[in-house]
Amino acid sequence: xxxxxxxxxxxxxxxxxxxxxxxxxxxxxxxxxxxxxxxxxxxxxxxxxxxxxxxxxxxxxxxxxxxxxxxxxxxxxxxxxxxxxxxxxxxxxxxxxxxxxxxxxxxxxxxxxxxxxxxxxxxxxxxxxxxxxxxxxxxxxxxxxxxxxxxxxxxxxxxxxxxxxxxxxxxxxxxxxxxxxxxxxxxxxxxxxxxxxxxxxxxxxxxxxxxxxxxxxxxxxxxxxxxxxxxxxxxxxxxxxxxxxxxxxxxxxxxxxxxxxxxxxxxxxxxxxxxxxxxxxxxxxxxxxxxxxxxxxxxxxxxxxxxxxxxxxxxxxxxxxxxxxxxxxxxxxxxxxxxxxxxxxxxxxxxxxxxxxxxxxxxxxxxxxxxxxxxxxxxxxxxxxxxxxxxxxxxxxxxxxxxxxxxxxxxxxxxxxxxxxxxxxxxxxxxxxxxxxxxxxxxxxxxxxxxxxxxxxxxxxxxxxxxxxxxxxxxxxxxxxxxxxxxxxxxx
Amino acid sequence: xxxxxxxxxxxxxxxxxxxxxxxxxxxxxxxxxxxxxxxxxxxxxxxxxxxxxxxxxxxxxxxxxxxxxxxxxxxxxxxxxxxxxxxxxxxxxxxxxxxxxxxxxxxxxxxxxxxxxxxxxxxxxxxxxxxxxxxxxxxxxxxxxxxxxxxxxxxxxxxxxxxxxxxxxxxxxxxxxxxxxxxxxxxxxxxxxxxxxxxxxxxxxxxxxxxxxxxxxxxxxxxxxxxxxxxxxxxxxxxxxxxxxxxxxxxxxxxxxxxxxxxxxxxxxxxxxxxxxxxxxxxxxxxxxxxxxxxxxxxxxxxxxxxxxxxxxxxxxxxxxxxxxxxxxxxxxxxxxxxxxxxxxxxxxxxxxxxxxxxxxxxxxxxxxxxxxxxxxxxxxxxxxxxxxxxxxxxxxxxxxxxxxxxxxxxxxxxxxxxxxxxxxxxxxxxxxxxxxxxxxxxxxxxxxxxxxxxxxxxxxxxxxxxxxxxxxxxxx
Numbered sequence: 012x013x014x015x016x017x018x019x020x021x022x023x024x025x026x027x028x029x030x031x032x033x034x035x036x037x038x039x040x041x042x043x044x045x046x047x048x049x050x051x052x053x054x055x056x057x058x059x060x061x062x063x064x065x066x067x068x069x070x071x072x073x074x075x076x077x078x079x080x081x082x083x084x085x086x087x088x089x090x091x092x093x094x095x096x097x098x099x100x101x102x103x104x105x106x107x108x109x110x111x112x113x114x115x116x117x118x119x120x121x122x123x124x125x126x127x128x129x130x131x132x133x134x135x136x137x138x139x140x141x142x143x144x145x146x147x148x149x150x151x152x153x154x155x156x157x158x159x160x161x162x163x164x165x166x167x168x169x170x171x172x173x174x175x176x177x178x179x180x181x182x183x184x185x186x187x188x189x190x191x192x193x194x195x196x197x198x199x200x201x202x203x204x205x206x207x208x209x210x211x212x213x214x215x216x217x218x219x220x221x222x223x224x225x226x227x228x229x230x231x232x233x234x235x236x237x238x239x240x241x242x243x244x245x246x247x248x249x250x251x252x253x254x255x256x257x258x259x260x261x262x263x264x265x266x267x268x269x270x271x272x273x274x275x276x277x278x279x280x281x282x283x284x285x286x287x288x289x290x291x292x293x294x295x296x297x298x299x300x301x302x303x304x305x306x307x308x309x310x311x312x313x314x315x316x317x318x319x320x321x322x323x324x325x326x327x328x329x330x331x332x333x334x335x336x337x338x339x340x341x342x343x344x345x346x347x348x349x350x351x352x353x354x355x356x357x358x359x360x361x362x363x364x365x366x367x368x369x370x371x372x373x374x375x376x377x378x379x380x381x382x383x384x385x386x387x388x389x390x391x392x393x394x395x396x397x398x399x400x401x402x403x404x405x406x407x408x409x410x411x412x413x414x415x416x417x418x419x420x421x422x423x424x425x426x427x428x429x430x431x432x433x434x435x436x437x438x439x440x441x442x443x444x445x446x447x448x449x450x451x452x453x454x455x456x457x458x459x460x461x462x463x464x465x466x467x468x469x470x471x472x473x474x475x476x477x478x479x480x481x482x483x484x485x486x487x488x489x490x491x492x493x494x495x496x497x498x499x500x501x502x503x
Numbered sequence: 504x505x506x507x508x509x510x511x512x513x514x515x516x517x518x519x520x521x522x523x524x525x526x527x528x529x530x531x532x533x534x535x536x537x538x539x540x541x542x543x544x545x546x547x548x549x550x551x552x553x554x555x556x557x558x559x560x561x562x563x564x565x566x567x568x569x570x571x572x573x574x575x576x577x578x579x580x581x582x583x584x585x586x587x588x589x590x591x592x593x594x595x596x597x598x599x600x601x602x603x604x605x606x607x608x609x610x611x612x613x614x615x616x617x618x619x620x621x622x623x624x625x626x627x628x629x630x631x632x633x634x635x636x637x638x639x640x641x642x643x644x645x646x647x648x649x650x651x652x653x654x655x656x657x658x659x660x661x662x663x664x665x666x667x668x669x670x671x672x673x674x675x676x677x678x679x680x681x682x683x684x685x686x687x688x689x690x691x692x693x694x695x696x697x698x699x700x701x702x703x704x705x706x707x708x709x710x711x712x713x714x715x716x717x718x719x720x721x722x723x724x725x726x727x728x729x730x731x732x733x734x735x736x737x738x739x740x741x742x743x744x745x746x747x748x749x750x751x752x753x754x755x756x757x758x759x760x761x762x763x764x765x766x767x768x769x770x771x772x773x774x775x776x777x778x779x780x781x782x783x784x785x786x787x788x789x790x791x792x793x794x795x796x797x798x799x800x801x802x803x804x805x806x807x808x809x810x811x812x813x814x815x816x817x818x819x820x821x822x823x824x825x826x827x828x829x830x831x832x833x834x835x836x837x838x839x840x841x842x843x844x845x846x847x848x849x850x851x852x853x854x855x856x857x858x859x860x861x862x863x864x865x866x867x868x869x870x871x872x873x874x875x876x877x878x879x880x881x882x883x884x885x886x887x888x889x890x891x892x893x894x895x896x897x898x899x900x901x902x903x904x905x906x907x908x909x910x911x912x913x914x915x916x917x918x919x920x921x922x923x924x925x926x927x928x929x930x931x932x933x934x935x936x937x938x939x940x941x942x943x944x945x946x947x948x949x950x951x952x953x954x955x956x957x958x959x960x961x962x963x964x965x966x967x968x969x970x971x972x973x974x975x976x977x978x979x980x
Contacts, residue, residue: 036868079966080965080966080969081966082895082965082966082969082970082973083898122864122868147885148885148886148890151884151885151890152885152886154884155879155884158924159931162928162931162932163931163932169932170928170932173928173932174921174924174928177920177924178917178920178921181916181917181920182917185913185914185916185917186913188894188897188913189897189901189906189909189910189913192897192898192901192902192909193901193906195898196898196901196902
């Protein structure tokens with residue numbers, strides 16, 4: 012395909028951001044309109060990518076490659092394969108929906124949408140960059156917009172949460188940058204191309220282990236893997252709704268994706284060597300996240316911890332190093348993005364009306380907000396893994412992948428992880444009971460149900476959740492060939 | 504003898520004299536006084552631009568037959584840098600000084616002479632001419648720091664003077680020892696002599712003294728005590744000059760003396776530089792954290808950046824030197840941008856405290872955005888120039904086997920993110936006490952936009968800048 016569709020997708024939001032920069036700040040309607048348009052175009056292009064994507068090819072598609080910085084043999088190299096396409100499409104969708112849901116903001120409208128569009132550029136770029144340097148650039152581009160989104164539009168402790176987010180991420184990514192430099196100077200010929208590195212270069216085992224660890228720090232902060240997770244609840248609680256959606260829906264997946272794209276293929280021996288610690292951390296994430304979520308009173312904090320728990324499934328599935336496991340991790344990335352995205356949007360809806368997220372203060376909202384309760388029920392059931400909805404598919408394939416692993420002991424870990432599913436069901440259903448199904452307290456008489464704009468933002472995600480739940484083949488077929496080849500290369 | 508090689512310096516010198524003469528004839532009172540003062544600034548800028556063209560037309564060669572004035576790609580790279588910095592500093596001064604002092608002619612005169620001093624430093628291939636040009640820079644700087652005769656300015660100037668006088672005496676002593684050992688003051692000759700092996704026991708002493716002299720100028724630990732006071736007390740455009748041109752010129756002579764002259768005995772000074780480098784990064788960055796005054800904060804951060812730059816000297820290869828030269832370019836650009844913003848804001852709000860920047864994003868979104876981009880560049884966030892600078896520097900550190908220096912550098916970069924973001928926090932997250940709009944001239948706006956575009960350009964398409972840095976590294980090996 013000659014049309015550089017991926018580059019257009021990445022940079023159209025940035026161009027939109029520049030347009031908004033030149034718009035006078037009093038024209039809020041124009042600003043919002045521009046933001047919607049410039050995030051909708053990538054969505055349309057994403058549809059074209061989906062249609063033109065050939066799931067039977069394991070290698071990269073839509074490739075664009077040209078020399079960028081000859082001094083370091085750095086290329087502008089982008090492309091899509093089965094590992095990245097699902098989350099890439101979700102990014103385009105989720106950003107558009109987030110912009111839609113945040114059309115009701117009133118504070119510094121212009122800056123808000125500029126930052127959001129820059130954020131989209133960074134996220135889309137991460138998932139298609141096939142050069143470590145380019146990958147790192149996009150990885151860091153995400154940082155500043157998120158810092159400001161949390162710090163300016165966030166809640167009471169926003170400044171603390173914003174700087175905590177930045178420091179954690181910067182430490183992680185600088186460690187990763189050292190790893191990138193070491194890999195570059197150790198490879199022969201010197202290259203930063205992820206595909207070349209994973210196909211042709213084989214590093215010494217010890218070097219692989221050290222590098223795997225350096226990249227691990229960078230990615231683990233983003234996932235976040237226990238014990239690097241403490242920035243996440245703060246950031247989530249303080250962030251405005253749309254930023255939470257993006258944070259949980261896309262940013263966390265950047266970490267998982269980093270493992271799949273960089274760590275595992277480039278350092279295959281280290282991936283096998285670290286399989287157990289990886290999976291054990293996954294189990295800790297699952298159980299620790301679920302137990303902590305149970306203790307939360309703040310709706311957002313609860314979902315934040317549930318994200319930590321759900322990311323654990325990805326980790327154990329990746330550690331298993333089976334085709335099913337990797338498939339499971341990629342599917343879990345996608346489904347969790349959709350499910351948690353919709354959950355955060357729904358929490359945002361109620362926060363806009365009630366100005367609190369404290370579970371104890373709510374009661375009997377069902378009486379006043381029946382449609383909202385219905386939507387919330389679907390999202391919650393998807394999150395706790397009810398068969399027929401997307402969350403179940405992700406978790407089930409993850410667990411199945413780790414159960415069939417050739418490493419001994421993974422069966423036990425998989426069994427342990429299932430307890431996480433149970434705890435998740437407990438805290439989510441308990442939350443539903445407390446918030447929606449008791450007597451209506453007079454305090455909430457004035458609440459009105461969800462409005463059209465919010466419906467429009469949430470319904471697409473729920474449709475995807477149900478669709479994937481019923482017909483997971485749609486998703487699995489996209490990635491199966493690529494993941495099979497990847498596992499084949501790691502474990503010949 | 505080939506005096507035409509001196510054309511850029513002669514042009515700058517003549518401009519300085521022209522400014523001084525013009526000052527006698529312009530209106531000192533009345534309603535035209537502001538425009539008359541601006542005229543002086545414009546003359547100076549015109550001279551510097553002419554100087555740039557002259558640099559472009561200067562071939563390689565030796566002006567006096569010996570190496571006291573060397574014109575080569577290395578010196579031309581730095582002369583472009585100094586002249587460019589000079590232009591930005593003068594643009595900023597024209598606004599900052601507009602109604603602060605009556606002595607404009609002298610100010611530009613001294614500033615131009617100081618710029619000329621930095622240009623001579625870039626070309627000095629011999630220790631005596633190096634010392635003289637270094638003094639030309641230093642003496643002028645003492646005057647400029649105290650120029651506004653505020654209490655802090657005088658304190659900073661005196662401290663700078665006392666420290667500087669002491670350190671240049673030490674430097675001169677070191678030069679004397681080296682001359683005594685090698686029988687020549689030409690850096691190239693010293694290099695040839697030292698590589699033959701006959702060294703003499705006083706050599707470490709001479710090295711240490713010269714290191715102290717240069718350490719003072721680049722503001723590395725433990726010769727940094729003048730920095731916070733001088734930076735805080737100086738008129739803000741002069742602070743920008745000290746942080747960029749003065750530091751870059753000192754690195755230019757540092758590189759010439761240590762790589763061209765002393766690379767034969769590299770093992771004798773590498774360890775000392777490593778210790779200084781780590782200490783400089785650590786103390787500079789850590790001391791910046793608690794600062795409440797933005798100029799002091801940036802003073803400490805500039806000490807930290809001197810630490811990063813020393814890594815390039817420790818690497819000591821052509822790659823390392825080109826990394827230093829590239830880093831100086833991106834560092835100078837971002838620093839000038841920041842100090843121009845500070846100059847504009849402090850002139851209008853009357854404060855340099857970080858608290859005074861609260862709510863600045865509402866009072867002037869444009870200045871805040873400039874500050875944001877320049878600070879992000881200094882902090883090394885992609886896709887800005889500062890990131891490429893750090894990437895380039897640390898990449899060659901890793902290649903040369905100094906992985907630990909790169910790791911330490913990265914750790915302190917992270918810390919620097921914290922204190923740079925403190926300024927951003929104050930500008931963007933806090934509410935303003937005083938909501939008045941800050942207005943400034945279109946000229947400053949255009950220049951700031953150019954700085955920002957430059958930062959993005961170097962960050963996104965760095966290849967041509969990297970190549971020019973690589974091509975400018977002389978064959979000293």
